[in-house]
Amino acid sequence: MNIHEYQAKSMFREYGIKVQEGVHCTSVEEALSAYDSLGSSVVAVKSQIHAGGRGKGTLFDPDSGEEIMQGGVKIAFSRDDVEKYATGISGNLLVTKQTGPEGKIVSNMYVESGCSIAHEYYLAVLVDRDSKSVLVMASTEGGMDIEEVAERTPEAIHKIWADPATGISEEDASGLASSLGLSGSSADEMAGMLASLYELFMERDCSMIEINPLVRTEEGGMVALDAKVSFDENADFRHPWRDELRDLSEEEEVEIRANELGLSYVKLDGNIGCLVNGAGLAMASMDVIKLYGGEPANFLDIGGGATKESITAAFEIILEDSSVKGILVNIFGGIIRCDMVARSVIEASEEIGLNVPLVVRFSGTNHAEGKSVLDESGMAVHTTSTLSEGARKIVELIGGGI
Amino acid sequence: MSIWINDDSKVLIQGITGRQGTFHGIRMSRYKTKIVGGVTPGKGGQTVDLDGLQAPVFDTMSEAISETGAEVSVIYVPAKFAAGAIVDAAESFQAAGGGLVVCITEGIPTLDMVKAVAIVDSCPDVRLIGPNCPGIISPGEDGGCKVGIMPAFIHEKGRIGIVSKSGTLTYEAVAQTMSVGEGQTTCVGIGGDPVNGTGFIDCLSAFEDDPETEAVVMIGEIGGSAEEEAAEWVAANMTKPVVGFVAGSTAPPGKRMGHAGAIISGGKGTAAEKFAAFEEAGIYVARDPSEIGKVLVRALVDAGLREP
Numbered sequence: 001m002n003i004h005e006y007q008a009k010s011m012f013r014e015y016g017i018k019v020q021e022g023v024h025c026t027s028v029e030e031a032l033s034a035y036d037s038l039g040s041s042v043v044a045v046k047s048q049i050h051a052g053g054r055g056k057g058t059l060f061d062p063d064s065g066e067e068i069m070q071g072g073v074k075i076a077f078s079r080d081d082v083e084k085y086a087t088g089i090s091g092n093l094l095v096t097k098q099t100g101p102e103g104k105i106v107s108n109m110y111v112e113s114g115c116s117i118a119h120e121y122y123l124a125v126l127v128d129r130d131s132k133s134v135l136v137m138a139s140t141e142g143g144m145d146i147e148e149v150a151e152r153t154p155e156a157i158h159k160i161w162a163d164p165a166t167g168i169s170e171e172d173a174s175g176l177a178s179s180l181g182l183s184g185s186s187a188d189e190m191a192g193m194l195a196s197l198y199e200l201f202m203e204r205d206c207s208m209i210e211i212n213p214l215v216r217t218e219e220g221g222m223v224a225l226d227a228k229v230s231f232d233e234n235a236d237f238r239h240p241w242r243d244e245l246r247d248l249s250e251e252e253e254v255e256i257r258a259n260e261l262g263l264s265y266v267k268l269d270g271n272i273g274c275l276v277n278g279a280g281l282a283m284a285s286m287d288v289i290k291l292y293g294g295e296p297a298n299f300l301d302i303g304g305g306a307t308k309e310s311i312t313a314a315f316e317i318i319l320e321d322s323s324v325k326g327i328l329v330n331i332f333g334g335i336i337r338c339d340m341v342a343r344s345v346i347e348a349s350e351e352i353g354l355n356v357p358l359v360v361r362f363s364g365t366n367h368a369e370g371k372s373v374l375d376e377s378g379m380a381v382h383t384t385s386t387l388s389e390g391a392r393k394i395v396e397l398i399g400g401g402i
Numbered sequence: 403m404s405i406w407i408n409d410d411s412k413v414l415i416q417g418i419t420g421r422q423g424t425f426h427g428i429r430m431s432r433y434k435t436k437i438v439g440g441v442t443p444g445k446g447g448q449t450v451d452l453d454g455l456q457a458p459v460f461d462t463m464s465e466a467i468s469e470t471g472a473e474v475s476v477i478y479v480p481a482k483f484a485a486g487a488i489v490d491a492a493e494s495f496q497a498a499g500g501g502l503v504v505c506i507t508e509g510i511p512t513l514d515m516v517k518a519v520a521i522v523d524s525c526p527d528v529r530l531i532g533p534n535c536p537g538i539i540s541p542g543e544d545g546g547c548k549v550g551i552m553p554a555f556i557h558e559k560g561r562i563g564i565v566s567k568s569g570t571l572t573y574e575a576v577a578q579t580m581s582v583g584e585g586q587t588t589c590v591g592i593g594g595d596p597v598n599g600t601g602f603i604d605c606l607s608a609f610e611d612d613p614e615t616e617a618v619v620m621i622g623e624i625g626g627s628a629e630e631e632a633a634e635w636v637a638a639n640m641t642k643p644v645v646g647f648v649a650g651s652t653a654p655p656g657k658r659m660g661h662a663g664a665i666i667s668g669g670k671g672t673a674a675e676k677f678a679a680f681e682e683a684g685i686y687v688a689r690d691p692s693e694i695g696k697v698l699v700r701a702l703v704d705a706g707l708r709e710p
Contacts, residue, residue, distance in 0.1 A: 098656075127512050127513070127516065127596060127597060129596045129597065129626045129627075129628075129663065130626075130627065132515075132516060132519045132520070132523075132597045133516055133520070134513075134516065146668070147668045147669060150668075163520075164516050164517045164519075164520035165517070165520060202513060205511055205512075205513055207512065232511055232512045232513065232662075234481065234509045234510060234511045234512060234662065235511035235512075235513070235514075237481075237482060238482075238511075264659075264660040266654070266657050266658075266659060268652070268654065276570075277570055278568060278569050278570030278571060278660075279568060279569075279594060279623075279659055279660025279661045279664060280566070280567060280568020280569065280570065280571035280572075280594065280621065280623050280649045280660075280661070280664075281568065281569075281570040281571045281574060281649075282659070282660060283623060283624070283649035283650040283652070283653055283659050283660075283664070284571055284574070284647070284649040284691050286651075286652040286653070287649060287650065287651040287652050287673070287689075287690075288690050288691070288692070289652075290651065290652045291651075291689060291690055296652055299653070299657075299659055299660070301660040304551075304569075332570040332573045332574055332577075333553065334536070334551065334552060334553045334569070334570065334573060335551060335553075363573075363574075363577055364553055364556060364573055364577075365553050365555075386692045387574070387690075387691060387692045388690055388692035388693070389692075
């Protein structure tokens with residue numbers, strides 16, 4: 001789960017991590033009164049969307065598609081500037097490298113006091129899969145795309161690991177500060193910030209905190225100019241406060257609905273809908289469809305606890321996608337019985353009025369019973385016993401493939 | 403032979419009185435797995451009927467181990483309490499001389515696992531498999547040792563080792579070996595979480611040392627770099643043939659594909675990179691999981707282990 005910059009910064013303040021004064025706004029009027037209240041001659045007017053690359057993004061009129069403004073993060077030197085930029089941002093479509101061409105409508109802005117920047121750094125806290133511990137990664141090349149830095153100058157990236165029992169050691173924290181070339185009060189502030197970030201990361205069950213840029217001001221202070229925080233959803237049960245921070249408009253409505261039903265769904269660009277049990281098998285089903293010349297329309301794992309209801313809902317979700325021209329059901333029965341799936345498939349098809357070709361592959365628990373249930377139903381369904389055959393068949397039926 | 407478990411392994415079920423624990427306990431017991439009891443804090447002294455087998459319930463793992471002499475434990479407790487159950491099992495086994503902990507539970511907070519794995523790693527005689535996995539099974543002549551949730555009937559004793567990040571895709575791999583007349587020594591599901599216990603290399607190394615395993619099928623998926631590291635290990639150390647598949651060639655970047663760890667982030671962890679690493683390491687690659695059987699036969703023939 002991701003949150004907005006303004007929400008992340010308010011969390012930073014709680015943990016004593018230095019940020020500039022700022023106000024969350026949802027209209028041009030609010031942006032102007034934020035400017036008045038901040039009393040700073042220079043402010044940043046920042047689009048609040050979950051995707052990165054906002055600064056280099058482009059704003060478009062959502063109705064006409066006309067380009068309105070370059071840059072979703074603007075530095076304003078006057079009240080007029082604030083009005084101009086907030087008007088350009090508010091309610092318009094921001095397209096960045098990470099949003100894809102469809103972009104995101106900006107409904108939230110953040111107006112923040114400017115600060116004098118001496119140098120920009122990059123800082124991130126994340127879970128390192130290799131060492132199975134929390135990793136802090138920092139670089140002197142702030143403001144840049146970290147992947148690009150990793151590619152071009154990997155030596156500019158410095159790393160320290162937290163001990164799962166004791167956290168980040170003081171030596172490691174000061175070591176990291178000095179490898180970034182920081183000294184005196186800046187180095188002390190940096191070490192203090194690392195301790196606070198780690199505390200936040202652990203207490204709030206984060207999966208990543210990224211600050212890009214983290215700046216050293218002319219006065220030597222260390223300030224988080226940006227803040228990206230995401231949370232581990234497996235820990236939602238102990239953080240009820242997350243509900244309030246969640247911006248549902250940033251998430252795919254259908255993915256949320258699927259989730260609530262215990263399904264895991266991701267929409268893709270193809271035309272063959274997939275309904276599979278197990279995440280690995282669901283991915284493999286997509287891969288094999290592609291291998292035989294088709295294009296998968298979605299990833300869908302019905303999970304180990306699927307019921308008639310969730311399978312019917314899964315069918316509905318697949319068929320809501322108007323590009324779906326055929327469906328492949330791929331079940332390797334373990335706890336789930338193929339005959340139960342077969343009955344659910346029949347029921348769902350009758351309920352929804354299935355009008356695209358359907359191929360069902362059953363293997364494992366009660367696969368033969370599942371096949372007879374389908375055969376006896378009189379439904380127009382093709383059954384196969386391997387994934388390969390199933391994928392080839394559905395690709396052939398929709399008239400594509402090799 | 404097999405790795406880590408065998409027909410004689412004594413198994414405890416953590417969460418035995420829960421719905422999942424009892425349901426799977428019955429199925430494990432039917433497969434002739436030696437279930438010696440279970441643990442549910444606060445329910446010590448009760449028994450659970452596992453299809454005729456009266457399994458004693460203990461309050462703690464240390465009590466259960468000292469009373470039963472168990473060396474394997476399987477965890478079916480809810481995600482909230484699972485990391486605590488792992489730690490209890492690891493510390494108790496270490497104190498008793500060692501053991502294997504298999505955690506089936508899905509959805510454990512990642513930072514709970516970071517802390518739990520650090521404790522498991524400080525117990526040199528304890529191995530953790532999972533979490534978020536189907537478990538481990540070693541088919542025997544009549545039944546066998548099943549520690550997890552996999553459908554037992556698809557397996558048969560044989561000479562192939564299987565290791566996989568995914569549940570149902572492991573079953574697919576098992577069915578593929580069966581389709582070419584090969585059975586399995588041991589099948590290990592290591593799980594799809596970003597932070598877990600046993601990895602590919604642990605399994606490959608155990609299969610390499612197991613005299614009965616003749617070849618290994620390894621199933622990876624997008625995310626992280628465990629497959630690449632395993633490939634390097636295979637190139638440097640493995641004398642037995644390895645067949646590999648990676649799920650997620652068509653997965654879009656930045657999207658979590660069901661498993662918490664299955665995500666391409668920052669352009670890293672793609673299936674293309676993993677397949678390339680497999681090929682470079684001399685691993686026999688199947689691009690379609692329905693061809694794992696066929697590729698396995700080729701690998702066995704090339705190694706001189708089967709007639710062409």
